Amino acid sequence: MPVPPALARNPERIAATAISVLNSVFGLPAFRGAQEEIVRHVTQGGNCLVLMPTGGGKSLCYQLPSLLREGCGIVISPLIALMRDQVAGLLDAGVKAAVLNSTLSLEEASAVEARLLAGDLDLLYIAPERLLTPRCLGLLARARLALFAIDEAHCVSQWGHDFRPEYIGLSVIAERFPDVPRIALTATADDLTRREIVDRLGLAGAPSFVASFDRPNIRYEIVEKQNAPAQVKAFIAERHSGDAGIVYCLSRAKVEDTADALTKAGVEALPYHAGLDASLRARNQDRFINEDGVVIVATIAFGMGIDKPDVRFVAHLDLPKSIEAYYQETGRAGRDGKPSSAWMAYGLSDIVQQRRMIDESNGSEAFKRVSIGKLEALVGLAETTNCRRTRLLGYFGEALQATQCGNCDNCLSPPLVRDGKVFAQKLLSCAYRTGQRFGAMHLIDVLIGRMTERVKQFGHDKLSVFGIGRELNEKQWRAVLRQLVAMGHLKPDTEAFGALKLTESARGVLKGETGVMLREQPAGTRIRASRTKSRRGDLAPAATDAGDPALLGILRAWRSQTARQRGVPAYVVLHDSTIDGIAASRPTTLTRLRDIPGIGDKKLEHYGDELIALVNAAP
Numbered sequence: 283m284p285v286p287p288a289l290a291r292n293p294e295r296i297a298a299t300a301i302s303v304l305n306s307v308f309g310l311p312a313f314r315g316a317q318e319e320i321v322r323h324v325t326q327g328g329n330c331l332v333l334m335p336t337g338g339g340k341s342l343c344y345q346l347p348s349l350l351r352e353g354c355g356i357v358i359s360p361l362i363a364l365m366r367d368q369v370a371g372l373l374d375a376g377v378k379a380a381v382l383n384s385t386l387s388l389e390e391a392s393a394v395e396a397r398l399l400a401g402d403l404d405l406l407y408i409a410p411e412r413l414l415t416p417r418c419l420g421l422l423a424r425a426r427l428a429l430f431a432i433d434e435a436h437c438v439s440q441w442g443h444d445f446r447p448e449y450i451g452l453s454v455i456a457e458r459f460p461d462v463p464r465i466a467l468t469a470t471a472d473d474l475t476r477r478e479i480v481d482r483l484g485l486a487g488a489p490s491f492v493a494s495f496d497r498p499n500i501r502y503e504i505v506e507k508q509n510a511p512a513q514v515k516a517f518i519a520e521r522h523s524g525d526a527g528i529v530y531c532l533s534r535a536k537v538e539d540t541a542d543a544l545t546k547a548g549v550e551a552l553p554y555h556a557g558l559d560a561s562l563r564a565r566n567q568d569r570f571i572n573e574d575g576v577v578i579v580a581t582i583a584f585g586m587g588i589d590k591p592d593v594r595f596v597a598h599l600d601l602p603k604s605i606e607a608y609y610q611e612t613g614r615a616g617r618d619g620k621p622s623s624a625w626m627a628y629g630l631s632d633i634v635q636q637r638r639m640i641d642e643s644n645g646s647e648a649f650k651r652v653s654i655g656k657l658e659a660l661v662g663l664a665e666t667t668n669c670r671r672t673r674l675l676g677y678f679g680e681a682l683q684a685t686q687c688g689n690c691d692n693c694l695s696p697p698l699v700r701d702g703k704v705f706a707q708k709l710l711s712c713a714y715r716t717g718q719r720f721g722a723m724h725l726i727d728v729l730i731g732r733m734t735e736r737v738k739q740f741g742h743d744k745l746s747v748f749g750i751g752r753e754l755n756e757k758q759w760r761a762v763l764r765q766l767v768a769m770g771h772l773k774p775d776t777e778a779f780g781a782l783k784l785t786e787s788a789r790g791v792l793k794g795e796t797g798v799m800l801r802e803q804p805a806g807t808r809i810r811a812s813r814t815k816s817r818r819g820d821l822a823p824a825a826t827d828a829g830d831p832a833l834l835g836i837l838r839a840w841r842s843q844t845a846r847q848r849g850v851p852a853y854v855v856l857h858d859s860t861i862d863g864i865a866a867s868r869p870t871t872l873t874r875l876r877d878i879p880g881i882g883d884k885k886l887e888h889y890g891d892e893l894i895a896l897v898n899a900a901p
């Protein structure tokens with residue numbers, strides 16, 4: 283299969299061979315985006331940096347050149363679970379792949395080393411700390427190498443969120459093996475990280491391939507938090523029944539409660555947080571990865587290195603810390619490109635809670651200022667009445683072609699916006715007249731004119747603002763309040779917990795100089811997953827082209843059983859999109875089956891007859 287060295291500089295020949303290997307080994311008809319250019323560049327011996335979002339298809343960028351070039355491709359990856367699953371997938375496609383990491387016994391490791399030296403491996407996955415040992419470097423020096431792929435390359439960045447000290451040592455690769463091409467890959471795009479990678483991995487002068495960070499198959503939705511467990515239950519029941527998903531909560535207690543509530547509602551939900559026994563945690567993670575349709579309820583400790591392609595939704599019951607964190611977490615949905623949801627329920631108390639966490643942290647003043655800025659950007663995203671995707675990508679410095687993505691809640695069911703100047707003025711005056719010492723609840727009590735103990739205690743019923751806001755109900759006032767915080771006219775006080783203070787910009791609103799447009803809040807309080815009824819074209823479950831449901835069920839059951847027997851995740855056997863393709867086109871011959879994306883030569887050989895028998899036997 284390797285391109286003979288004499289032809290390695292012939293781009294046309296490489297392109298033709300690349301397509302044929304893409305098809306025969308991976309069962310895929312075409313490259314996606316920049317993959318083809320990257321594969322050609324690396325196969326010709328070039329170094330490069332690849333920035334692609336999660337699910338963008340980074341693996342092929344080094345797997346294919348490893349098959350096309352002479353020698354073995356060395357993949358450096360920090361995550362053992364990920365290596366294991368990737369290797370299982372490759373073996374299934376007939377690629378000679380192996381791992382070298384701490385999970386191997388001495389004998390197993392020697393066997394892998396012998397195969398490497400004998401030229402019997404296409405791809406070898408190595409943990410960075412292992413690679414850096416003199417023994418391993420010596421071994422690599424004696425082997426024929428196709429390339430080095432440094433996956434999760436942002437781990438070299440000391441300022442980044444996933445810094446791994448062992449990655450620093452990887453600069454040795456460029457020094458010791460200057461003639462072997464290096465390809466660094468990451469889904470973290472910011473400029474500083476990019477420069478650090480180039481610096482440390484010796485990639486100066488090498489091209490960067492930057493893909494769009496848009497994830498068009500993910501539907502973004504942010505709803506007002508009322509009763510989060512009930513809302514997430516309704517969201518799953520209405521839109522993602524039977525699907526695999528991740529539900530993020532901030533605290534361990536909330537993880538437990540939510541997992542319980544979902545289990546009682548008949549959802550296969552498992553908890554995951556740092557307080558659980560390590561073996562139970564590992565078991566829950568394995569079940570989530572290996573079984574179909576498991577929901578994991580987790581703190582943010584969960585997710586790094588989870589490569590499951592068919593996560594259909596990511597739900598946040600609490601506000602993350604920043605847009606970066608939100609985008610990374612929601613990005614775990616829909617790696618396979620199929621319709622998926624990123625759903626979040628958020629309320630004023632989230633802002634107050636996050637603010638308190640920042641204030642109480644022992645970070646420096648500069649750190650706190652940066653953190654507050656990041657939180658404000660996220661609140662802005664949550665309260666925007668415009669396209670969420672445009673706002674998200676804009677935050678990362680990328681402009682969307684259109685200003686409307688057509689696949690977020692605000693695009694699908696545009697919120698009504700009205701002039702809210704008078705409401706804003708009433709609320710701001712109320713905060714001002716009560717001394718800027720009270721939280722949302724009390725301010726709303728005063729506006730609505732409720733005679734509570736507190737109102738009596740402070741004599742707030744005597745104020746001119748008492749009862750001036752009866753035209754809105756409590757829920758509507760909360761929405762006004764949140765939006766004023768998001769706009770920066772009000773802010774939670776850092777000293778008095780929960781108290782809301784006016785900012786400099788509030789003056790303009792009170793004087794009538796600054797206009798305030800507010801999202802219209804319906805008066806009802808019925809709990810629904812989405813803010814609107816599921817009509818065609820708005821927030822109904824995203825349509826898929828999946829075929830006959832009966833056959834789909836049969837195929838999924840077969841896949842679960844096959845995966846269990848072989849001890850691999852279900853998606854290693856066949857991806858969801860491949861299962862859907864079979865159910866939709868019902869192939870009755872091997873030739874027709876081979877046309878379905880995801881069925882390469884080896885899969886056809888292993889599973890072809892069984893699959894056709896299932897199709898023929900299905901009603």
Ligand code: ADP
Pocket residue numbers: 310311312313314317334335336337338339340341342591617618619857
């Ligand atoms: P990343 O490592 O960038 O997160 P992966 O390499 O795991 O992404 O690929 C994500 C998904 O996209 C996988 O399910 C993979 O099979 C699929 N994929 C990658 N390239 C293609 C392609 N050219 N055509 C169809 N599917 C692809």
Ligand code: ZN
Pocket residue numbers: 668669670671672686687688689690691692693694
């Ligand atoms: Zn949109």
